[in-house]
Amino acid sequence: MLDRQAIERALCSIWEDLLAVEVTPDDDFFELGGYSLLLVDVVAEARKHGFTLTPNDVFDHKTPAAIAAVLLPDGSAAPERSDQSQSGADPDFAEVWAGGRSPVEVEPVPTLTPLVERGTGTPVFCFHWGAGNVRFLRDVVDTFRGDRPVYGVESVGMWSRERPSLSIVEMSTRYLREIREVQPHGPYLLVGPCAGGRIAFEIARQLEEVGEEVAVLALVNAMPPGTNELDAGWGLRDYYDFRLASLRQQFGVPNLGADRERVMERMVETAKIDAGMDPADLHWRQAVWAAGNFAQEHYEPRPYGGHAMIFQVAQSADREDADWGRVIASTEVRTFDAPDTLPLLRDPSFAEILAKKLAEFPA
Structure with a gap:
């Protein structure tokens, strides 16, 4: 013992x-x-x-x-420990998730949001990363879009209490339905940063299945399916608790509501949330993050026969599990010294390469 x-x-x-x-x-x-x-x-x-x-x-x-x-406070038997932080007053996952609604109970809120409406020709579609938000990309898309309009695809639950899907395939099917309302047929131009890379990949795969062309599939600091960053054995509560604990550590607060205004300002600065979020949704958004990560960790892909541009950061370049060639027929890999996804998206060299690629296809 x-x-x-x-x-x-x-x-x-x-x-x-x-x-x-x-x-x-x-x-x-x-x-x-x-x-x-x-x-x-x-x-x-x-x-x-x-x-x-x-x-x-x-x-x-x-x-x-x-x-x-x-x-083991008495040296013999472990006591029951709260699922919440010992010092925290953050709400339990069950309480937060119970405040959500099934998609059959609510009017679905569109996931497609214009990032840049002006422009002509074939639009670019950019996908949300792990936090579920995408509107922060308005600050960077002008560096590569040319004269094209740009749409962002954000997670279900960003601006409503509709519960998001726990399946990458299912969420991608919904996103693609909305995308095809704007652009019924290809060629499609898709950009997936970080966790959005797997979503962009799955949407490209679904388009290929129905005979549509994906002209550009750009995956930005995105790891292939099957590369687990967290623990695939965790449930939603585990992901949620991990997220809250990580944010408490990052911002130096006993619970996220203790200094909500400062925490939210910092989260906007680092693009963890988009500006304009209702403060009452702070914990709900972390439950959405948990659902998205659960879906990411349990995604089982099918091969894609097209081509993809892989923009990777140097720190992951040598990892064997970073090879998208396991699931994509043809890849073009570019490596950058950027420390993470947001700096990579803001890198002028990245913008120049992606802009040149997009310019190959008539606007």
Whole structure:
């Protein structure tokens, strides 16, 4: 049977392996260089050592000694721990999700939103990333669109309480239905940043199935299906709790409502939300994020016989699982030193390459 000292030793060992530093029981995970996504590996390794750990345990308590004290306060049996943060007043996932409505209960809100309405010819369609929002792209599309109009596709649930789909295939089918109301036939021009890359890929695949041409499929810092960033064994509550804990850590608040105005301003600055969101929807939007990530982690793709432009960041270039060639017949890969998706989208070299590609097709 595990005791507190055994958990401390296990956590120190796990952190040493993952962070490549020496760890003592009183060391802070984040001060040692730990970060949110690495907690997925910490949780998985803890299970192998025989005890159950959640990301919130590390976010809230930070050191092996403090975590072990919470898991086994009397040295013998673990108590029931809240699904919420120990210090937080953020609402539980069940409460937030219950405030949503099934698509059969509400009038669907369109997911297609004009980013740039002016222009002529074949439009460009850009897809939302993991947070579900897309309107932040208004700041960048002028750098590559030429004279074309641009539409954004945002997640169900962005501006309503309609529950989003938990399937990439199902959500892509809905998005494509709206896209074809604007443009009934190809050639189609599709841009998918980050998590939106898998959506753009699935829509291209569905268009290919019905004999329509996809002239441009641009995937921007997007990992292929089957590349799991989080834990595919998690449920919606796990993703939601992870998201809240990560945001609390990032913004240094005990719960997201504690300093809502400042938190939302920072989230707009980093494009995690779009301006104009109702403050009452802050936690609902994180539930939408959880649903989107659940769909991403469980997407099982079919091969696509067309061509794609892959814009990747240097830090993922050498990863074997970053190869879209596993599911796409033909790829053209460009690598950039940008640290993440938003800087890549704002990179003048990226804009120049994509603009040149779009210009190959008559407006």
